[in-house]
Amino acid sequence: MSTDRYNARDAEPRWQAIWNERGIFRTRNDDPRPKFFVMEMFPYPSGRIHIGHGRNYVMGDVLARYKRMQGFNVLHPMGWDAFGLPAENAAIERGIHPKSWTYENIASMKEQLQLLGLSLDWNREIATCDPSYYVEQQRIFLDFLEKGLAYRKESEVNWDPVDNTVLANEQVIDGRGWRSGAVVERRKLSQWFFRITAFAQELLDALDTLDRWPDKVRLMQRNWIGRSEGLEVLFELSKGAVAAAGVPAVKVYTTRPDTLFGASFLALSPDHPLTQHLAATRPELAAFVADCKTGGTSAEAIETQEKKGFDTGLTVVHPLDPARTVPVYVANFVLMDYGTGAIFGCPAHDQRDLDFARKYGLTVTPVVLPPGADPAAFAVGEEAYDGEGTLYNSQFLDGLSIEAAKEQVARRLERFRVGEQPQGMRKVNFRLRDWGISRQRYWGCPIPIIHCPSCGPVPVPRDQLPVQLPDDVTFDRPGNPLDRAKAWRDVPCPKCGAPAKRETDTMDTFVDSSWYYLRYASDTVERPLDKAAVAHWLPVDQYIGGIEHAILHLLYSRFFTRALKACDRVNVAEPFAGLFTQGMIVHETYKDQEGRWLFPEEVKHLGTGKAVKIDTGEEVVVGPPEKMSKSKRNVVPPEVVADTYGVDTARWFMLSDTPPERDSEWTQSGIEGAWRFVQRVWRQVQEAIELGAPKGAEKPASFDAAATALRRAAHGLSHQVADDVERLRFNVAVAHVHEFANAFGQAIAAARAAAQVPADLAFALREAAEIVTRVVGPMTPHLAEECWAALGHDTLLAEAAWPLAEPDLLVENTITLPIQINGKKRDDIVVPREATAAEVEAAVLAMDSVRKALDGKPPKRIIVVPQRIVNVVA
C-alpha cells in the first residue's frame, strides 16, 4: 500500500506555476467554442483579505473550471472596485495618499487571491481608480448628458455644521456627525443625477424575464421600483384661506381614493412650495420646518423619527362634499420627492395617519367595513384597518368594493373642474427616484464638467479626457480637497475662454461598478467599451455576489446597460442572465476576561464547549458566530490555512456542508475533516492505481455484481455532481463525492482481500479513479492535477473533459417502495422498475404486514404513486 501523504505545500505552487506558464486561463475573444461568462462581484481593496472573502471566488471558480471541462470558452475575470471612502479615511487618519493606499492593498490582495488557485484571466484585470478605466466612464457621462439621461438638480445632503462638510449616511450616527458629534442638518446642494426613472417601467417589466435570478431579489427590486396606480386630486382652499395661501388649490397623490370620505386632514411636506410660502411670513412655521431639517437624510432616519405636525390654520374643501372642510398640516414624514409632496390623511385605514390623528386629536371615520362586521359597532382603536371590505359612511360609494369605489371616485373627479384643470387625474407613480451621483469627495471618478460664470456647466471636450485626479492634494482639513486644489480646479471655459472652475464633485462609486462587466468583455485598452466584444460575451451567464447588493448595484447595472443601449454603445439590455447570492463565512468570537477580542489562533477549545487562552490557560468567553471582521478579530488569514492544510482543503471546506446561499461557519474541526478527505481521495487513487488495471486496458465484456456496483457509483457520481454544480449546490456535490468515496473504499477493500484482483474489478477500479479525479477537479484542482499525473496522463486536468456517464449505469432495474398504512411507514416492497400501479397494488395487498393491518377488511383507499410510495388507508 502506498502510505505517502499528499503534500499540498509541494504540489499547489507547482501546479499554479504550470497553469501560469501555459497561460491556460487566458481567454481569447476569437475562440470558436460556445462562450460562458462567469464572474464574482469584484472586491473593494480594503487591505488584507480573510478566508471569508474567498467563498464566492471559490464558488465561481468551481463553475468556471467545470464549464471549461464541458467544452466552453470561459471568461472568468477579476478586478478592483478601487474608489471609495475608506481610502480617504486612511489618508486623514494615517497620512497615506489614497492612491498609494489603494494600489498597495491591491497588490497584497492579489497575491492572496492568487494563492487560492483561482482560474482567473488576470490579463483583463481592471482597477476602477485607473485613468484607463475611468476615461471611458467620463465618456459615458457625456453620452448620458447628450441623451438627457444626466442632469443637474438640487438635492439634500447630510451636512455637518461644525466640520462644514458633507457626510455619508454611515458617517451619521444617531443623527450626529461621527467626528464632530454635531447634530447633522439636511442641506440642499446642486448635484448631478442619472435619469433611472426613465426606465422604471422597463426595469420592472423585465424582471419577469430574469428566470435565473433568485425570486427574493426580483421581489426586492419590484418593491424598490414601487409602481403604484393612483389619483392626483386637487383640494381647493376654503374661501378665507386662498389669500393666505397664495394658491387656489393643493394637489395630493393617493393610491386610496376610495377612502376619500374618511379624510380628516391634509399634510404637506416641509419642502412643499405652499409650506415655504407660509413659512416666509410665519416664524413659528419656519422654526418647525427648520426643526424638520435636523437629522440624517436616510430613509431609515426620516421614517423612524417621531411623527410631528404643524397646524397651518388653513382648511381645504372636501372634493366630494363641499359642505365639509379639512385642516391642512405640515408634517415631517411627508416626502417632497414622492408623489406631489402632499397627502390626505385617512386615519381609519392607514396606520401612520392614525398615529398622527390620535396625536393631534383629529377625527377618525372608518369608511371600509371588514367582511361580516357590524356597521353600527365597527370602530378603529389603535390599529388602522387596511384589509378588504365594503364602503360605507361614503355617500354614493356605499356598498361598493374598494376597487369599484376607486373607479367611481376617479371617474367623478376627472369630470370636475378646478379652474381649467380636472380635479382628479389618474397617475402612475414610482417610488424609484433618479440616481444622485455627485459626491463631495476626492477619491472618485471626476465628473467631466467645467462651470463657467456665463456659459453655465460646459462638458469637457472629449479630446481632453480623461480629467485626471490631481495627485497633489492634502487631507489636513475637512471637506473635499478638490475644492482647494486651485491649480487643477481653475481652468478656462472650453466655450468662451473665460476663467471657469472644474466640477469638484466626483461620481458615486456605484457608477464604477455599473459597467465593469462590460469592460471585462474587451481584451484591449484601446476600446474599453467594445460593442462587438460586449455582443459576444454578454449577458454574464453567472454572476455571484452578496445579497447586500440585491437592490442598488444590480438595479443600477440594469439601468446602465439600458442607458448605454439608448446611446448606441451596446446591444444588450439585461447584464446578468444568472444571479446567485452567496452567504457569508462566519466565525465564533473570543474575548478574554477583560473583554478584549482574541484571534482564533490564541484560543484552544476544550472538549466541553469551553475554551482557554493558549499562553495563559485563562478561560475565554466564546461568542456566537459572526461575520468575520478585523475589529472582532474572528478572522482566519488564507495564508495560514494554505500553509497548514493547503488551499484545496480550504476550498473543499468552503464548499462543504452549508448551502452556498446561507452563512457558513468556519470551524477548526471542519477544516480538519476537509483535510482528511483530501488525503483520502489521494490515497484511494493511489490504491486504485496499484490494484487496478493499467492505463488503457481493454474493457472486459462483462462485469460481476461488485464491479458493476462500483461502476454505477462512479458513473452516477459524474452525473450527479454535474447536476449539483450546474445548480450551484456545492454542498450536495461534496456529499455525493463523500458517498462515492465510501463505495470506492469498499471496492478497494474487496480487491485487496482477493488473492488476485479479477479483471472486471481491476478495470472498474481504474475507471473509478479516472472519474473521481476529474469530478473533484473543479473543487480541488491541485490535488486533481497530482492524481491525474499519477494516473499516467501527460495532459493537464484543467484542460481535460468532464467524464461522460454511460446511461445504462444510471438506472436501477428494481425499486424499493416504502409502504405506508394510514400515512405511517410500516414496510418496504421491492418491485421491478416498470411495474404498473395495478401490479404494485396487488403485490402490496398480498404482503403480510398489510394483511395484518387490514385485519381481513378491504382497504378504504389505496394510493400508489409510481416509483415513489404506496399508502394504504385502512
Next chain:
RNA sequence: GCGGGUGUGGCGGAACCGGUAGACGCGACGGACUCAAAAUCCGUUUCUGGUGACAGAGUGUCGGUUCGAGUCCGACCACCCGCACCA
C-alpha cells in the same frame, strides 16, 4: 418605520413537483490494526419507554388543508440582511 429572508438531532446540514425526516460530514462512544501512539479502517449515534422485536413522539410556536405536510395556507415568536452618500 418600510421591504426581503432564515428557523430540521449534541453541531453544520440533506430531503427534486406534497410522498421513507435526519443523506453526507463534524463531534461523541465502541471495536480492529499497533509493544504503544499517531494515522487509517469498521460499527453505533433524533428523543422517550423497552434486554429485545417493537411502540410512541418529533422539522421555531399555535391552528388549518390533505390519503399523506419539513414542504402548502393563516396567525405568532426569534434571529439576520437592505433602505438610495459603506461597498
